Amino acid sequence: MNSELSELLTDLRKKSKINILNSSDLNFLAEDILYKTNSKISFNTLRRLYGFLPKTKTSKKTLDILSKYLGFQSYSSYLNNKNLYDDWYFKMKILRIQEKRNAPTDKEITFLQTALENNINIIMVCDFVGNLIKTKKKQTLILFFKNLKYHSILDGNKMKLAITATYSFYKLSDNNRIELYKQLIHIDSFRYCIPFYFIDYSHLNGYYSKILQAIKELKKNETEVLFVDLMLNLKEYYSNKNNKTLQIKKPKNKNDINPVLLGRYFGWLILADQKLKPELKKEINSYLKKGDPKLLLIEIVPSLILTEEFNYLETIIDLYYEAIFERDRWTAEGQGFNFLIGLANVNIFNNNLKGAKINLNFIDTEKIEASYRDYLTLFLNLSWLKIAALENDAKNIDFYYNSINCLANEIGFFKFIEIANQYKIN
Secondary structure (H helix, E strand, O other), X not given: OOHHHHHHHHHHHHHHOOOOOOOOHHHHHHHHHHHXXXXXXXXXXXXXXXXXXXXXXXXXXXXXXHHHHOOOOOHHHHHHHHHHHOHHHHHHHHHHHHHOOOOOOHHHHHHHHHHHOOHHHHHHHHHHHXXXXXXXXXXXXXXXXXXXXXXXXXXXXXXXXXXXXXHHHHOOOHHHHHHHHHHHOOOHHHHHHOOOOOOOHHHOOOHHHHHHHHHHHHOOOHHHHHHHHHHHHHHHHHOOOHHHOOOOOOOOOHHHOOHHHHHHHXXXXXXXXXXXXXXXXXXHHHHHHHOOHHHHHOOHHHHHHHOOOHHHHHHHHHHOHHHHHOHHHOOOHHHHHHHHHHHHXXXXXXXXXXXXXXXXXXXXXXXXXXXXXXXXXXXXXHHHHHHHHHOOOHHHHHHHHHHHHHHHHHHOOOHHHHHHHHHOOO
């Protein structure tokens, strides 16, 4: 086996995190390659590559698929850029780019782009972008995001980039943060990788709503306007300022809308009406049957909890239990915890407090996706408050009421205080 192919097989082990000890392990690798590249490599081809069958010459097509799995466009691209897998080499390259007075060259931008598609060095690229933000390197940021092929980046990597970038923006003063955002939001890849990916509920009453307003003024497309209007309406709802909500324009073709955004739209209609109308229930059921229930329900579940539509919530959880609780299909911890809170509220409604406690005890707030942490923590504490009230547990009623009051005041979500007041001991 030549050294290049040997290195390729080693990198496959690193990327897949599959320790290939026998031929049956290659089934898992074949499945992962198919999932990540939408290209199939036969079990026997992998067995020949790893020495479980007599070797033959490996085809270019196979090498290209394996290289694409590693984040490269082709095998030749892998050979030219395989040093990306050497952490120290990569770190030195990043430091050299950072220290340059001039903006990065096209070649250096391509280097970063290739790395961003590569799970192994994603953290270093994220830190590089974070450093650019903290040092307000506007021109380099513009160059980076203008050349960023965001459609080719895995969702998990986008989230890492979004979190790192957002927390780096936090380091800036309010004025500098908003100014830098406004200089970047006209770039599609920036909007879709940062403010649209890190939905900052914790700062919806602060800088984030200003960024959303600025995005709306760009009038890029109907979907972006829908997202912004929904988030601004949720801001007013959770802030108990329902008189300031915007009129939401009904989407022309709901089938073209991302299922999470469509679910947010349905969720808003439930909140606006303070109940689930029969015609809306019928429409939601129709989309649940033909789409991904997990994605559609992410933003519907909180609305059903707040409007106490527990019979319907119980129905959809029963119908789609496997789809929404299959752990390896969650794109973020927050989504799974979202459904656990929904299930807990169904159990509370049915006076199954033991079951509700089991549901809620599975939730570790430290593992909730950063952008959803405060938001879901309010729902979590409200659920515990309901249990404490049903058990006449004065100590826990006081604890969870105060927890809700403190966090809701901090982020301006006063709706939760209004609801919590129903369970407070006078």
